[in-house]
Amino acid sequence: MDAPRDRDAAGRARNARPRDALGRPLPRGAVGEERAPEGVPRTPDEALTEAQRLLDAGRPFHAHEVLEDAWKAAPEHERQLWRGLAQLAVGLTHAARGNGRGAARLVERGVGNVAPYAAAPPHGIDVAGLVAWAQEPLAADRPFRLRGRD
Numbered sequence: 001m002d003a004p005r006d007r008d009a010a011g012r013a014r015n016a017r018p019r020d021a022l023g024r025p026l027p028r029g030a031v032g033e034e035r036a037p038e039g040v041p042r043t044p045d046e047a048l049t050e051a052q053r054l055l056d057a058g059r060p061f062h063a064h065e066v067l068e069d070a071w072k073a074a075p076e077h078e079r080q081l082w083r084g085l086a087q088l089a090v091g092l093t094h095a096a097r098g099n100g101r102g103a104a105r106l107v108e109r110g111v112g113n114v115a116p117y118a119a120a121p122p123h124g125i126d127v128a129g130l131v132a133w134a135q136e137p138l139a140a141d142r143p144f145r146l147r148g149r150d
Helices: 044-056 060-073 076-096 100-117 127-135
Strands: none
Touching (some): 044 060, 076 100, 076 127, 100 127
């Protein structure tokens, strides 16, 4: 018989297993990486700063979680931008895990979602730089910059 699913306080299914730096579940009881807390309200600037910190630390899966929260909280006119940023981070996660095919697909989707914002990018996001980044061969160790040189 399967064990009951982990649930959060609101009853939503959650996987409480520890995870490694790339977000892969580890066996219960193993010591994992500290996870980015979900559902944290952040301003766009705070979300971008935290996501970039996590990307710079080699934790793209955790950056994705921060960007996903921003996507869910964004005003309608920015949702695709934030969705695309989260997809780019997941693409980088797949690249770091050695899944080149999955990485390429997610980066392609992410670029498709961020590119329409290139003419007037909000929050100082370097949309043109991200699109250019995505056009090069994807490597897990290639810098991913949400904003121009800070």
